Amino acid sequence: MIRVFIADDEEPARERLKELLSDIRAEVPNEVAGEAKNGIEALERLPASAAQVLLLDIRMPGMDGIELARHLAGLEQGPAVVFVTAHDKHALEAFELNALDYLLKPVRATRLAAALKKAAGAGAPRREQLARAAGGPREYLSVAERHRIVLVPVRDILFLRAEQKYVTVRTKEREHLIEESLVALEKEFCAPEATHPFIRIHRNCLVARAAIRGFERSGTADEEAHWQVVIDSLAERLPVSRRQWPAVRELVAERP
Amino acid sequence: MPSIRQSAYPDLLPDFRNLAVMARVLLAVNGLAVFGALFAAPNLAQGLERFVQAAAFLEPLLFVELLAFFLFSRLLARLTIWPGWTVVVALAVAIAWLYQRVVVAIATVPVPSAARTLVLAALTAMFLLAYFRLHTKAFSPALAEARLQALQARIRPHFLFNSLNAVLSLIRRDPKRAERALEDLSDLFRTLMADARHFVRLEEELELLERYADIEQLRLGERLRISWELDAAPSDALLPPMVLQPLLENAVYHGVEPATGPGEVLVRIERRGERVHATIENPHLEAGNQRAGNRMALDNIRERLALFFDAEASIATQTANGRYRVDIEIPYRRS
Numbered sequence: 001m002i003r004v005f006i007a008d009d010e011e012p013a014r015e016r017l018k019e020l021l022s023d024i025r026a027e028v029p030n031e032v033a034g035e036a037k038n039g040i041e042a043l044e045r046l047p048a049s050a051a052q053v054l055l056l057d058i059r060m061p062g063m064d065g066i067e068l069a070r071h072l073a074g075l076e077q078g079p080a081v082v083f084v085t086a087h088d089k090h091a092l093e094a095f096e097l098n099a100l101d102y103l104l105k106p107v108r109a110t111r112l113a114a115a116l117k118k119a120a121g122a123g124a125p126r127r128e129q130l131a132r133a134a135g136g137p138r139e140y141l142s143v144a145e146r147h148r149i150v151l152v153p154v155r156d157i158l159f160l161r162a163e164q165k166y167v168t169v170r171t172k173e174r175e176h177l178i179e180e181s182l183v184a185l186e187k188e189f190c191a192p193e194a195t196h197p198f199i200r201i202h203r204n205c206l207v208a209r210a211a212i213r214g215f216e217r218s219g220t221a222d223e224e225a226h227w228q229v230v231i232d233s234l235a236e237r238l239p240v241s242r243r244q245w246p247a248v249r250e251l252v253a254e255r256p
Numbered sequence: 257m258p259s260i261r262q263s264a265y266p267d268l269l270p271d272f273r274n275l276a277v278m279a280r281v282l283l284a285v286n287g288l289a290v291f292g293a294l295f296a297a298p299n300l301a302q303g304l305e306r307f308v309q310a311a312a313f314l315e316p317l318l319f320v321e322l323l324a325f326f327l328f329s330r331l332l333a334r335l336t337i338w339p340g341w342t343v344v345v346a347l348a349v350a351i352a353w354l355y356q357r358v359v360v361a362i363a364t365v366p367v368p369s370a371a372r373t374l375v376l377a378a379l380t381a382m383f384l385l386a387y388f389r390l391h392t393k394a395f396s397p398a399l400a401e402a403r404l405q406a407l408q409a410r411i412r413p414h415f416l417f418n419s420l421n422a423v424l425s426l427i428r429r430d431p432k433r434a435e436r437a438l439e440d441l442s443d444l445f446r447t448l449m450a451d452a453r454h455f456v457r458l459e460e461e462l463e464l465l466e467r468y469a470d471i472e473q474l475r476l477g478e479r480l481r482i483s484w485e486l487d488a489a490p491s492d493a494l495l496p497p498m499v500l501q502p503l504l505e506n507a508v509y510h511g512v513e514p515a516t517g518p519g520e521v522l523v524r525i526e527r528r529g530e531r532v533h534a535t536i537e538n539p540h541l542e543a544g545n546q547r548a549g550n551r552m553a554l555d556n557i558r559e560r561l562a563l564f565f566d567a568e569a570s571i572a573t574q575t576a577n578g579r580y581r582v583d584i585e586i587p588y589r590r591s
Contacts, residue, residue: 010421010422012425012426013418016424016425019428061514061516086413086414088414106421
């Protein structure tokens with residue numbers, strides 16, 4: 001019995017998938033473990049549903065399907081993912097390249113059956129596959145806890161700092177630890193065209209450009225002075241490495 | 257050779273009721289007169305003097321001609337191009353001849369010869385007709401493009417496949433509703449594949465809007481709320497086809513679909529005096545980047561409005577208070 005979760009923002013589309021699932025039940029035993037009408041809702045409901053396969057629409061309000069799948073990749077027993085889309089040329093190319101499964105709407109029963117059989121044995125897609133297939137940076141970072149996923153909106157993040165195995169995600173209110181590499185995060189979020197761009201100020205630290213209030217000099221008179229970043233609403237000062245200082249000063253100067 | 261002309265703008269006479277057409281006629285005829293006066297004169301001062309003398313004769317004639325064409329415009333609008341040209345030139349010459357007779361009867365100064373007046377009137381009329389035809393042709397690629405764009409936009413896989421999928425989901429649960437949805441889809445596509453060169457009545461365009469809205473409603477359910485303010489909409493007004501539907505589609509695509517909650521779209525059409533105002537408004541979403549695709553649709557509509565109404569139509573967009581809004585204004589023309 002394959003437990004299937006359906007995430008699609010259009011009610012008729014969810015109904016259609018349920019009809020098809022019931023049509024193929026003799027061939028591929030399955031049951032509907034839950035459904036959601038957007039990415040956020042899916043993240044809330046999915047971990048407790050014990051779903052093995054997620055049928056996931058790509059274009060959904062709030063959070064698109066690819067980003068949703070990336071957050072799910074943090075779950076210990078994450079579901080296998082079959083993307084479902086009416087047509088999204090760029091996404092389809094990316095799926096082909098990264099060996100991700102997808103179905104085209106309207107979906108045929110035979111295709112759905114084949115996809116379920118294949119997915120049931122496959123397990124969750126890997127994070128790197130999904131990251132390469134994504135069109136842009138995520139809107140959220142996620143922390144997977146035992147039975148739920150905590151989302152941290154990227155626009156709320158003040159800075160990201162690498163400490164040994166983890167990266168600390170600092171928001172105004174609190175800190176989270178995530179298991180991602182700072183190098184990958186830099187690649188994703190430091191692009192100048194990002195909606196909430198970050199900047200590297202030190203070997204171990206990325207700061208949200210919008211959170212930078214100013215700079216202070218530190219250090220005593222006899223040793224060489226250092227610059228520190230003053231962050232919005234935080235008492236903590238973040239040191240800028242000598243190597244990053246020219247780039248930081250330049251980028252921040254051109255900020256409108 | 258009608259088959260060759262299919263994709264071009266129909267060869268119609270200019271709309272003589274249109275103020276912009278009148279302005280173009282005034283400018284062109286006076287320009288010709290200045291040119292002629294300067295060409296025939298040995299120096300600038302004499303040339304201008306000749307123009308002023310000629311203007312005393314020319315300007316009243318010009319106004320009488322414009323008035324006559326304004327009055328006959330409804331009849332002229334029914335003619336195709338070559339009979340139209342003949343009638344326009346004949347009418348221009350006939351009026352010039354009458355005018356010449358009147359001036360000769362009442363004038364105390366020497367009057368130019370009748371033959372000269374009539375030949376100039378005929379040549380000027382033909383020149384202007386040729387100008388308007390070229391002017392129209394210059395815009396006509398917009399029409400072919402509009403059809404193509406509209407087709408591409410509607411056969412936008414996103415819309416087509418999602419709609420078909422929605423219909424599929426209905427077939428078992430609500431066959432009647434499924435039938436209606438397929439009929440709506442057929443009507444929509446039939447209109448899209450129809451000829452975009454002729455005016456349609458506002459009520460036809462509104463019907464198309466409703467068909468389209470029904471299909472979207474089916475997919476989006478309560479997320480899509482459209483409020484129609486059509487009480488003051490003149491159902492007999494003429495407008496180019498597919499002006500409103502792409503705007504409503506943009507409103508849904510950019511203002512409603514990317515939102516998790518329900519979104520309200522406003523469609524308001526009303527007649528104010530001799531103008532028809534249409535407003536389409538949708539929530540302005542940060543995520544729904546309403547730029548590139550939208551601008552293409554707007555540019556195309558702007559070009560087509562210019563083609564059908566010259567400078568008498570306008571289209572404007574604004575973003576305020578979290579709402580994105582498109583306003584169209586066209587002259588009120590009845591069928």
